[in-house]
Amino acid sequence: MDTVTLATQPRPAHGKRAARILRTQGLIPGIVYGHKETPVAVALGKKDVDTALRHNVRVVDLTLDGRTETAVIQEVQHDHLGKEVLHVDFKRVSKDERIEVAVRVELKGTPAGVGHGGVLDQPLHELNVECLAIAIPESVRVTIGELQIGQAIHVKDLTLPEGVKVLNDPDAIVVQLRAFAAEAEPAAAAEPAEPTAAEPEIVGRRVKEEEAEE
Numbered sequence: 001m002d003t004v005t006l007a008t009q010p011r012p013a014h015g016k017r018a019a020r021i022l023r024t025q026g027l028i029p030g031i032v033y034g035h036k037e038t039p040v041a042v043a044l045g046k047k048d049v050d051t052a053l054r055h056n057v058r059v060v061d062l063t064l065d066g067r068t069e070t071a072v073i074q075e076v077q078h079d080h081l082g083k084e085v086l087h088v089d090f091k092r093v094s095k096d097e098r099i100e101v102a103v104r105v106e107l108k109g110t111p112a113g114v115g116h117g118g119v120l121d122q123p124l125h126e127l128n129v130e131c132l133a134i135a136i137p138e139s140v141r142v143t144i145g146e147l148q149i150g151q152a153i154h155v156k157d158l159t160l161p162e163g164v165k166v167l168n169d170p171d172a173i174v175v176q177l178r179a180f181a182a183e184a185e186p187a188a189a190a191e192p193a194e195p196t197a198a199e200p201e202i203v204g205r206r207v208k209e210e211e212a213e214e
Contacts, residue, residue, distance in 0.1 A: 003057075003059045003060055003061050003070065003134065004052050004055075004057050004059075004060050004061070005060070005061040005062075005063065005068070006044055006045075006048050006049070006052065006060050006061070006062055006063070007044070007045065007048070007063045008030070008032075008042035008043065008044050008062050008063060008064050009027075009042065009043050009044075010040075010041070010042065010043075010065075011029055011030075011041040011042050011043045012041075014041065019086070019087070022043050023046070023084075023086075026045065026046050026047070027043040027044065027045060027046060028043065028044050028045075028046050028049050028085055028086075028087070028088060029041070029042075029043055029086075029087050029088075030042050030043070030044055030087060030088040030089065030090060031087075031088075031089055031090065032062060032064060032069065032071060032090045032091075032092065033089070033090070033091060033092065034071070034091040034092035034093070035092040035093075035094075037092065040064060040065070042062070042064065044088070046085070049085055049088060050085065052073070053073075053076065053085070056138050057073065058072060058073055058101070058136045058138075059071070059072055059073075059093070059133060059134055059136060060072075060073060060090070062090060069092055070092070070093055070094065070095055070133065070134075071090035071091055071092050071093060072090065072091045072093050072099065072101065072133060072136070073088060073089075073090060074089040074090060074091040075088070075089040076088050076089075093133035094133065095132075095133060095134045096132065096133075097132070097133045098130055098131065098132055098133070099130070099131070099132075099133050099136075100128060100129070100130050100167065101128075101129060101131070101136055102126045102127070102128055102129075103126065103127050103128075103129050103136065103137055103138075103139060103140055104125065104126050104127075104139045104140075105122070105124055105125055105126060105127060105139065105140055105142055105174060105175075106139035106140065106141045106142065107122065107141075107142055107144050107175060108141050108142065108143045108144065108145070109143055109144050109145030110144075110145060111144050111145065111146075111147035111148070111177050112145065112146055112147065112148055113147055113148040113149040113151070113177045114177070116148075116149060117149070117179065117180040118147075118148070118149040118177040118178065118179065118180065119177070119178050119179070119180050120144075120147075120175065120176075120177055121175070121176050121177070121178050122174070122175045123172070123173050123174070123175075123176075124155075124168070124172060124173070124174045124175075127140055127155070127158075127166050127167075127168055127174075128166070128167040128168055129160075129164050129165060129166050129167060130164070130165045130167055131161075131163055131164045131165070132163055135161075135163055135164075137161045137164055140158060140160065140161075140164075140166075142158065142174055142175060144175055144177075147175070147176075147177045148177065149177050149178070149179050150177070150178075150179070151176065151177055152173045152174075152175065152176035152177075153173070153174050153175050153176070154170065154171055154172060154173055154174060155168045155169060155170050155171070155172045155174060156170035156171065157174075158174065
């Protein structure tokens with residue numbers, strides 16, 4: 001995986017108000033931590049960050065205090081609509097260091113059993129993997145074209161990129177094809193009740209009912 005260089009600048013002020021001011025200036029607040037060094041608050045260009053995220057960049061080179069540090073994009077905070085980036089956490093890494101990260105599962109193909117009424121179920125959408133910091137896969141691809149009803153693909157069945165180790169339970173199901181469960185038929189409508197003899201009219205009750213309706 002190629003790294004992308006992001007320019008940073010010091011961020012002396014903290015708090016929500018300071019962060020809002022930064023964002024009006026086209027900057028995004030962030031923090032760089034890890035390797036037992038003091039965390040550093042930074043600001044980065046919004047366009048640069050948006051571009052990196054749009055291309056699923058995971059490892060970046062940060063220009064920081066006149067030097068360059070390699071870091072993993074550890075966490076991205078969005079607004080309540082999930083559109084605007086509010087804050088980015090970067091974790092320092094060495095390029096020859098093995099790290100643990102979450103990688104998305106990408107399904108390829110259409111299960112053969114779908115045409116026979118099968119329903120696709122994907123319990124795992126992400127995998128926890130261990131790999132070199134500069135070799136984080138964009139995704140783990142799972143080919144599902146031959147899946148028939150009742151079949152499943154487990155973690156131990158996956159084909160992984162070289163040097164990548166999955167940390168999830170080997171027997172955990174990644175994806176499976178279940179039989180379609182037909183909805184229960186609605187209960188038959190109740191038989192109409194036998195007509196009953198007309199209830200004798202009680203004068204006193206009728207008067208009260210008429211008064212209630214007024």
